[in-house]
Amino acid sequence: LIETEKMYVDDLGLIVEGYMATMGAKGVPEDMKGKDKIVFGNIHQIYDWHKDYFLGELEKCVAEPRRLAQLFIKHERRLHMYVVYCQNKPKSEHIVSEYIDTYFEELKQQLGHRLQLNDLLIKPVQRIMKYQLLLKDFLKYYTKAGMDTEELEKAVEVMCIVPKRCNDMMNVGRLQGFEGKITAQGKLLQQDTFTISEQDSSFLSRAKERRVFLFEQLVIFSEPIDRKKGFSLPGYIFKNSIKMSCLGVEANVEGDPCRFALSSRAADGSTVRFVLQASSPETSRAWVADVFQILETQRNFLNGERFCIIAIQGWQWWLGGNAPSPHTAPRAPVMAAHCSPRVMVKCRGHLSPCAVLQCFTMTITSLSLSIHITWRHWAHAPSTPPLRHLLTASGTRDIKQNLLLKQPSSFLQSTAPYFPLS
Numbered sequence: 001l002i003e004t005e006k007m008y009v010d011d012l013g014l015i016v017e018g019y020m021a022t023m024g025a026k027g028v029p030e031d032m033k034g035k036d037k038i039v040f041g042n043i044h045q046i047y048d049w050h051k052d053y054f055l056g057e058l059e060k061c062v063a064e065p066r067r068l069a070q071l072f073i074k075h076e077r078r079l080h081m082y083v084v085y086c087q088n089k090p091k092s093e094h095i096v097s098e099y100i101d102t103y104f105e106e107l108k109q110q111l112g113h114r115l116q117l118n119d120l121l122i123k124p125v126q127r128i129m130k131y132q133l134l135l136k137d138f139l140k141y142y143t144k145a146g147m148d149t150e151e152l153e154k155a156v157e158v159m160c161i162v163p164k165r166c167n168d169m170m171n172v173g174r175l176q177g178f179e180g181k182i183t184a185q186g187k188l189l190q191q192d193t194f195t196i197s198e199q200d201s202s203f204l205s206r207a208k209e210r211r212v213f214l215f216e217q218l219v220i221f222s223e224p225i226d227r228k229k230g231f232s233l234p235g236y237i238f239k240n241s242i243k244m245s246c247l248g249v250e251a252n253v254e255g256d257p258c259r260f261a262l263s264s265r266a267a268d269g270s271t272v273r274f275v276l277q278a279s280s281p282e283t284s285r286a287w288v289a290d291v292f293q294i295l296e297t298q299r300n301f302l303n304g305e306r307f308c309i310i311a312i313q314g315w316q317w318w319l320g321g322n323a324p325s326p327h328t329a330p331r332a333p334v335m336a337a338h339c340s341p342r343v344m345v346k347c348r349g350h351l352s353p354c355a356v357l358q359c360f361t362m363t364i365t366s367l368s369l370s371i372h373i374t375w376r377h378w379a380h381a382p383s384t385p386p387l388r389h390l391l392t393a394s395g396t397r398d399i400k401q402n403l404l405l406k407q408p409s410s411f412l413q414s415t416a417p418y419f420p421l422s
Helices: 002-026 036-040 043-060 067-074 078-099 103-111 117-121 123-144 150-173 281-302
Strands: 188-200 208-215 218-224 236-243 247-250 259-265 271-277 308-312 315-319 334-338 343-346 352-364 368-378 398-407
Touching (some): 002 036, 002 043, 002 103, 002 117, 002 123, 036 078, 036 117, 043 078, 067 123, 067 150, 078 103, 078 117, 078 150, 103 117, 117 123, 123 150, 150 188, 150 208, 188 281, 208 281
Parallel strands (some): 334 352
Antiparallel strands (some): 188 208, 188 271, 208 218, 218 236, 247 259, 259 271, 308 315, 308 398, 368 398
16 A cells, blocks of 8 residues: 555656646647646645655554554545546546647657656546555455454445545536536536436427436436547536426336436426436435435425524525524624515614515525525615615515525435425
8 A cells, every 4th residue: 555655646746746847837838828727637736645644644554554544534525636636637638638649748758757648647546446445455354353344444435435426526527518517516416327208298209318417406417428439538418407496206107116207397387307217226216315305405494494594794594483582692683584484684783674575496405505586675774784785675686695504404304206396
């Protein structure tokens, strides 16, 4: 483990102290300006951490072997930098392929390197996949020696999860044609290839192969790019998407445990139904369970079943239940927006009513919440509320904000299919 770590750090050094340093000192061709940052991503961060910290910590484990498992468990969050690197990797590969036989070949010759740049840039991907194999070897020897394996088993689990996230994000990075911001869709929960039939009204389309990505806020349907057409790397072309606020789910379609349906409901009440054929009942159940979990989370927020606090720019929003008493809360006014669910807004000043809502929709993720509000009336407002400039006494204005969840709610579980927004 330590010897291969030293070799890995040396390889990263060839990139950072070789290619990156040379390009920084001598500049890059005019048509490549700005692309160099995409080529290398956050590899400098990865190099510095392994060289200055992680390698030394591994070497300490020679004298204290029991520290090894703790080291990987402790730094699970830090290893997320590999997920960031892998998400950028497809874009990097595309640029490197354009210059590999010209500019980067010249640099390789100047630096006297044996390996090409693309061979070096794949090293972080290979390394993050390798740790789990090395730890599994330790686990095997610990078991034979009759030693306690609890922490080591947890370390193996961690180093199986991180590479999976890396692989997931590399696939997402190869998605073409999606105009939204992929990082704004929440955590990627599932991805898989299905045979899908689309049903619009009474029309049922011919079944097609689709790669489907399940995010906390969105389901994305994409078409795999045929490698026979000259594409060396797997890629996907965006075809369709469903927002979670418009999503319905149905398990065991026509009694088949491998089939489930995702439905998209439009504002006019029309519904488009996608029937997905999974490769196994286990895959189908896993997808349905994750979708149910997201929809149940949304429904519980909208029903106000728990009390939570959202903070933004000095305001606090209470969703569900009643706002804290002004006698116990900090000295500040509370403005009440009458809607369902109830929303209480706390600002500087005194208690006063604020608005009646025409529309209130919400998108929930594990980390954030997005609210879309249309105000119908604004009265008795404090003199300088942060939102006053966005509101008028007559007419309506739309306000969209991303709010940070300060005190998460507890959510109930459900297995019944439904549309969460009625």
